[in-house]
Amino acid sequence: MTEMIEVIDAFGVAHKVTVMARFSHKINGHLLGFVVHKSLSIRRMVLSHEKSGTRIGVLNGGDIQRLGIEGAGLLALRQFVDSAGEIRAADVLLAAILARRLNA
Numbered sequence: 001m002t003e004m005i006e007v008i009d010a011f012g013v014a015h016k017v018t019v020m021a022r023f024s025h026k027i028n029g030h031l032l033g034f035v036v037h038k039s040l041s042i043r044r045m046v047l048s049h050e051k052s053g054t055r056i057g058v059l060n061g062g063d064i065q066r067l068g069i070e071g072a073g074l075l076a077l078r079q080f081v082d083s084a085g086e087i088r089a090a091d092v093l094l095a096a097i098l099a100r101r102l103n104a
Contacts, residue, residue: 005035007046007053008100014053015040021069022050025077028090036073045069047076052096056080 003019017037024033033050036059045059057080063072081089 005037005048005050005053007037007040007048007055009040009055020045021073023070023073025074027081027093028086030090030094032090032093034073034077036069045072047073047080049093049096052093052100054093054096 003022004016005019006014007017008014017040019035019037021036022033024031026032034056035048035050036045037048038044039046039058044061045064047056047059048054049056057076059069059072059076063075066072067075084092
């Protein structure tokens with residue numbers, strides 16, 4: 001049986017997607033869950049934050065072939081954290097969880 005989660009698109013609309021891989025990672029002392037899923041409109045894999053459905057990045061096809069789905073997801077997460085900074089990345093993802101709970 002395939003696992004489905006709800007992600008948020010660029011317009012704030014929720015969509016159900018199929019989970020391809022799932023992993024956890026500690027950012028600034030917070031253990032956060034992430035999923036890799038197929039993108040909504042194009043043939044790509046996307047990394048999203050599990051609890052909020054916030055899209056973090058699109059996985060590179062070459063990285064998927066070289067590292068596997070989970071490895072490419074971890075690389076995309078590392079790039080996000082490196083570009084935003086560890087504290088800011090954790091704050092953004094934790095705020096997204098809170099916003100989703102308030103809008104539910």
